[in-house]
Amino acid sequence: MVSKTEEEQVNRLEGQVENGGGGEWEYLCLVRKLKLRRSFNVLKYGLSILNNPKKRSALGSEEWTLYEQVAIAAMDCQRLDLAKDFIKILAEKFPESKRVGRLEALLLEAMDLWEEAEKAYSSLLEDNELDPVIHKRRVAMAKAQGNISGAIEWLNKYLEIFMADHDAWRELAEIYVSLQMYKQAAFCYEELILSQPTIPLYHLAYADVLYTLGGLENLHMAKKYYASTTDLTGGKNTRALFGICLCTSAIEQLTKGRNKDDKENSQLASLSATALEKDYKQRAPNKVSLLASTLRSLKLSS
Amino acid sequence: MAEDLVLDTAIRDWVLIPLSVVMVLIGILRYFVSKLMRSSNQVPDPKMVKEGQVIIRARNLRAAANYIPAKSFRARRVYFNNEENGLLYVPKGQAQNPQAQMFSDPNMAMDMMKKNLSMIIPQTLTYAWVNFFFSGFVAAKIPFPLTQRFRSMLQNGIDLSTVDVSYVSSRSWYFLNLFGLRGLFSLILGEENATDDTQRMMQMSGFGFDPTKSLGAEKDSLDIVQHEWALPKFERRAEAVLKKLVS
Numbered sequence: 001m002v003s004k005t006e007e008e009q010v011n012r013l014e015g016q017v018e019n020g021g022g023g024e025w026e027y028l029c030l031v032r033k034l035k036l037r038r039s040f041n042v043l044k045y046g047l048s049i050l051n052n053p054k055k056r057s058a059l060g061s062e063e064w065t066l067y068e069q070v071a072i073a074a075m076d077c078q079r080l081d082l083a084k085d086f087i088k089i090l091a092e093k094f095p096e097s098k099r100v101g102r103l104e105a106l107l108l109e110a111m112d113l114w115e116e117a118e119k120a121y122s123s124l125l126e127d128n129e130l131d132p133v134i135h136k137r138r139v140a141m142a143k144a145q146g147n148i149s150g151a152i153e154w155l156n157k158y159l160e161i162f163m164a165d166h167d168a169w170r171e172l173a174e175i176y177v178s179l180q181m182y183k184q185a186a187f188c189y190e191e192l193i194l195s196q197p198t199i200p201l202y203h204l205a206y207a208d209v210l211y212t213l214g215g216l217e218n219l220h221m222a223k224k225y226y227a228s229t230t231d232l233t234g235g236k237n238t239r240a241l242f243g244i245c246l247c248t249s250a251i252e253q254l255t256k257g258r259n260k261d262d263k264e265n266s267q268l269a270s271l272s273a274t275a276l277e278k279d280y281k282q283r284a285p286n287k288v289s290l291l292a293s294t295l296r297s298l299k300l301s302s
Numbered sequence: 303m304a305e306d307l308v309l310d311t312a313i314r315d316w317v318l319i320p321l322s323v324v325m326v327l328i329g330i331l332r333y334f335v336s337k338l339m340r341s342s343n344q345v346p347d348p349k350m351v352k353e354g355q356v357i358i359r360a361r362n363l364r365a366a367a368n369y370i371p372a373k374s375f376r377a378r379r380v381y382f383n384n385e386e387n388g389l390l391y392v393p394k395g396q397a398q399n400p401q402a403q404m405f406s407d408p409n410m411a412m413d414m415m416k417k418n419l420s421m422i423i424p425q426t427l428t429y430a431w432v433n434f435f436f437s438g439f440v441a442a443k444i445p446f447p448l449t450q451r452f453r454s455m456l457q458n459g460i461d462l463s464t465v466d467v468s469y470v471s472s473r474s475w476y477f478l479n480l481f482g483l484r485g486l487f488s489l490i491l492g493e494e495n496a497t498d499d500t501q502r503m504m505q506m507s508g509f510g511f512d513p514t515k516s517l518g519a520e521k522d523s524l525d526i527v528q529h530e531w532a533l534p535k536f537e538r539r540a541e542a543v544l545k546k547l548v549s
Binding site: 020058084123129130160161163164165185190191193194195197221222224225226227228230234267269271272274275278 | 355356358359363364365366367369370371374419432469533534536537539540541543544545546547548
């Protein structure tokens, strides 16, 4: 994850370069290091460096890394002609290179030649069975073709080997949610929480999935996870606050007539309702009445 | 009997400094040579990678066990520790295999040999050089007093038994440099340089058993973990946060 200082640095450099104040190479290096996806900017500034022979020779051996970076950016911006030129230059310099092979397969993907790309990736995999990038490209290809179940299959195979890759778990969770396979999605979110327990995003997503699954036990758990999200974000996450209110009212509906743990629950729910009202008053004052009526209908606000 | 020996400044100029400079240069040379010699085909073994990842996942499970519900934790624990097809379970018979496999696998053996050689040869040569040229005199004085036991270790070339043990020979300066320049190298050459002898030696001894032993260790520690669901605590904490926010 990108840290705050790095984010500021990137934004500052971006502003600087846009206003014509040099520093393009540092910007490109930073984007490459942090793996950000600013293809338009990368393409623009990378091209300006590469087309200027003086600047290009000043880069020395880093020139080739820049070619790779700009080629990928070109493919992202659908400038396939540019990408093809760059890849050709790279292939001339580094024949029989796996990295260039990967770029060529990526170009085939960009041109929608799915079978050729698939063949290229399989042959690359034969040489090197454990290249995570190639596995991920296969998953991306399946997803782009709309073959979601194929994507799931490839992703599962990838995760069998690389279990600790939390980005992959996240991707899998999102795919499951899109397919409404909530139990599996819950499993994936649990993996994410295990690997990074202090990120509120995963708690929130897990709580959402649990709430969607329904059932009394899941609702209780969802409320707890909304609470943990609130705790981790210092009470600022509106969605979590809403989640708490909704969970409480849903639980009340399900347990009509049975008074369990009444004191604790009502405090949390009423507190979150008050926090929501305060937040809305500050940020969206014209919606406060809407909020108040909603909360009243949930029997929370007094 | 602690007479203060006055050491000639020429010793400092012609022994201590050149020795350090030579060791730094040899270290840098070794780094580049190892970079060149490293075979470009470092195909990671799929089994090793998978085991490494399994260990990371198991460790995450142990660390954050209290954040997921009890049922999921138990399900995962069974998945890892199951007697028949659990991920961490290694039957006793296989425990010996990795080491034997390592030595029989020519590629890996060659790699290890190369790495070892690039460590050992410069060390041996430098040591011999130090011994040949810089022996038989007192090179430096250690600022703190030592017991007599260190005499044989530190004063090897000096045949006087009355000299204070704090006065050491150049051999000990060599050893001091050997272990001390590691920090300097990580500054100059960046992390992961080949001069990290001691670390590499420690890794070597543990290499063969690395996968199976650590798997077994993970399994045991996972068995021990008591699951205590932390989430109810979070509800209370959220209340406190909200109270502060609202008030």
